[in-house]
Amino acid sequence: xxxxxxxxxRTGDKGDTSNISIIAYRAQDYPLLCEQLTAERxxxxxxxxxxPLAAPVQRYELPNVQALNFVxxxxxxxxxxxxxxxxxxxxxxxxxxxxxxxxxxx
Amino acid sequence: xxxxxxxxxxxxxxxxxxPAVELxxxxxxxxxxxxxxxxxxxxxxxxxxxxxxxxGYDPLLAERMRRVLPFVGQGTGRRRLRLITNxxxxxxxAAAGEVRRIAGELGLGLKVxxxxxxxxxxxxxxxxxxxxxxxxxxxGERLISANAYLxxxxxxxxxxxxxxxxxxxxxxxxxxxxxxxxxxxGWAFDDWPRLGRGTLxxxxxxxxxxxxxxxxxxxxxxxxxxxxxxxxxxxxIDADGNxxxxxxxGSGGRVSRATCAEQLIYEVHxxxxxxxxxxxxxxxxxxxxxxxxxxxxxxxxxxxARPEQLKVSVGYLDGWIGEGQMxxxxxxxxxxxxxxxxxxxxxxxLIGVNMQDLRAxxxxxxxxHGPRSSVEPWxxxxxxxARCDERSDAVRVGNEVETLYTNGxxxxxxxxxxxxxxxxxxxxxxxxxxxxxxxxx
Numbered sequence: 001x002x003x004x005x006x007x008x009x010r011t012g013d014k015g016d017t018s019n020i021s022i023i024a025y026r027a028q029d030y031p032l033l034c035e036q037l038t039a040e041r042x043x044x045x046x047x048x049x050x051x052p053l054a055a056p057v058q059r060y061e062l063p064n065v066q067a068l069n070f071v072x073x074x075x076x077x078x079x080x081x082x083x084x085x086x087x088x089x090x091x092x093x094x095x096x097x098x099x100x101x102x103x104x105x106x
Numbered sequence: 107x108x109x110x111x112x113x114x115x116x117x118x119x120x121x122x123x124x125p126a127v128e129l130x131x132x133x134x135x136x137x138x139x140x141x142x143x144x145x146x147x148x149x150x151x152x153x154x155x156x157x158x159x160x161x162g163y164d165p166l167l168a169e170r171m172r173r174v175l176p177f178v179g180q181g182t183g184r185r186r187l188r189l190i191t192n193x194x195x196x197x198x199x200a201a202a203g204e205v206r207r208i209a210g211e212l213g214l215g216l217k218v219x220x221x222x223x224x225x226x227x228x229x230x231x232x233x234x235x236x237x238x239x240x241x242x243x244x245x246g247e248r249l250i251s252a253n254a255y256l257x258x259x260x261x262x263x264x265x266x267x268x269x270x271x272x273x274x275x276x277x278x279x280x281x282x283x284x285x286x287x288x289x290x291x292g293w294a295f296d297d298w299p300r301l302g303r304g305t306l307x308x309x310x311x312x313x314x315x316x317x318x319x320x321x322x323x324x325x326x327x328x329x330x331x332x333x334x335x336x337x338x339x340x341x342x343i344d345a346d347g348n349x350x351x352x353x354x355x356g357s358g359g360r361v362s363r364a365t366c367a368e369q370l371i372y373e374v375h376x377x378x379x380x381x382x383x384x385x386x387x388x389x390x391x392x393x394x395x396x397x398x399x400x401x402x403x404x405x406x407x408x409x410x411a412r413p414e415q416l417k418v419s420v421g422y423l424d425g426w427i428g429e430g431q432m433x434x435x436x437x438x439x440x441x442x443x444x445x446x447x448x449x450x451x452x453x454x455x456l457i458g459v460n461m462q463d464l465r466a467x468x469x470x471x472x473x474x475h476g477p478r479s480s481v482e483p484w485x486x487x488x489x490x491x492a493r494c495d496e497r498s499d500a501v502r503v504g505n506e507v508e509t510l511y512t513n514g515x516x517x518x519x520x521x522x523x524x525x526x527x528x529x530x531x532x533x534x535x536x537x538x539x540x541x542x543x544x545x546x547x
Contacts, residue, residue: 004327005327008324008327008328008364008368009368010321010322010368010369010371010372012371012372012373012374013373014145014373014375015145015237015531015533016237017375019371019372019373019374019375021367021368021371021372023364023367023368023371025364048475048476049475049476058375058376060375060376060377060378060390062367062370062371062377062389062390062392063391064391064392064393064406065363065366065367065370065371065392065393065394066367067367067370067371069371069374069375069377071375071376078530079145079530079531080145080146081145081146081149081424081528081529081530081531082424082493082528082530084427084463084464084465084491084492084493085465085473086467086469086473086474086489087473087474092474092475093475096474096475
């Protein structure tokens with residue numbers, strides 16, 4: 001099942017660091033997100049975009065809003081002011097991450 | 107005061123004006139706040155000020171003021187409305203002068219106070235940039251601006267001086283909203299839990315429509331009613347900083363647990379340590395309760411002592427970006443766009459264009475997240491962009507795309523090209539004592 005069906009997302013930028021929230025629509029799906037959406041999984045998803053020498057991807061938990069916050073240093077390559085990217089803020093990154101496949105326990 | 111009502115009239119410099127007017131007219135507000143300074147806006151404003159010493163403030167200041175000033179001050183049968191905004195950008199004094207002039211034209215007797223002291227350009231010497239380890243000195247002539255993120259102090263002082271309109275330069279976004287709460291409720295500058303809660307209110311409101319249904323809709327998953335008439339948010343706040351987020355009845359949009367959760371985490375790194383000049387806010391235990399439609403209570407924020415150092419945003423010139431785009435459509439569009447990309451890159455090398463960084467991508471295929479789909483689209487757009495030290499090199503990047511018309515593959519259309527100067531932004535930290543906010547009446 002696509003992450004898109006279980007969660008929504010918004011992406012923010014500060015300097016060349018992006019942060020991506022993943023928020024479960026239903027509280028009962030939050031444990032599944034915590035288990036499967038690891039920082040390693042997100043790192044692998046964005047491997048072509050991440051700066052190899054940057055600090056690792058960090059994951060924070062916000063249990064009362066059933067959300068995870070991923071912080072991706074360096075992914076904006078110089079930040080909105082210097083980047084040549086079409087989406088220099090990286091605003092679209094969270095939407096892409098919602099394409100991740102989750103394994104639903106049977 | 108029992109319940110304080112603060113509305114958010116702008117989430118960025120170019121934001122829509124109509125929802126702010128709606129809030130001023132129908133929000134029954136005590137304060138309307140306009141947050142209009144993104145990371146690099148002030149550096150661009152500083153450049154504008156260099157070419158016009160009376161400029162350097164928000165380009166929409168006059169239009170916004172003409173629309174909302176008639177509702178400011180003490181009206182009959184309603185609350186006294188005051189405005190707080192960072193639209194002063196690189197020149198709060200000139201902006202305050204402009205607001206006084208407009209108020210005069212409209213026949214309004216309003217007190218306009220500017221907050222200054224964020225501009226620290228001339229006090230810097232050898233400080234180190236956090237971003238790349240370079241020193242400020244190494245930027246030399248390229249350095250154009252340095253502005254410290256001020257906290258609440260100057261704004262509180264201006265409100266004590268009975269300002270109807272407070273105009274600032276660089277102030278931390280949530281501080282624009284925390285200051286009126288501290289002033290109205292008499293919170294101490296070290297009342298960390300209340301400052302943490304008040305900062306949450308500011309953080310939720312600072313991007314305006316982003317908490318009331320803007321930047322949220324995903325048809326079939328997250329639907330938003332009447333997005334075209336999106337209303338901007340307001341908070342009803344009690345003396346302990348407990349707040350309810352809502353919007354003007356009858357406006358479009360939606361305030362829900364989900365819209366609040368998205369904005370809670372927006373531009374936050376560690377939710378347990380959201381740093382502002384006023385407090386180290388803790389959002390990690392925040393939750394939201396929907397009391398009724400479009401009325402959401404925020405709870406669980408806290409705070410610890412504020413950071414000892416203030417962040418300074420440094421703007422500097424960093425070359426030029428040249429860009430060109432061209433569309434290809436119909437059968438074989440991708441193959442022709444790929445050939446066009448190859449040709450442009452070869453030509454840039456052949457004519458010896460000097461580039462620090464280069465991107466060449468196909469919009470619709472790989473421009474946002476790298477390559478993925480093998481589906482042949484009906485149309486695709488080539489985009490080539492390069493950062494160059496010299497403007498003349500940047501110009502040639504766009505030219506090599508435009509000339510694909512008569513020199514490239516079949517059927518390119520809709521060429522566009524641009525050249526812009528890069529105003530880059532970096533950060534450094536200054537001891538709090540080195541920054542002295544003050545007001546000018």
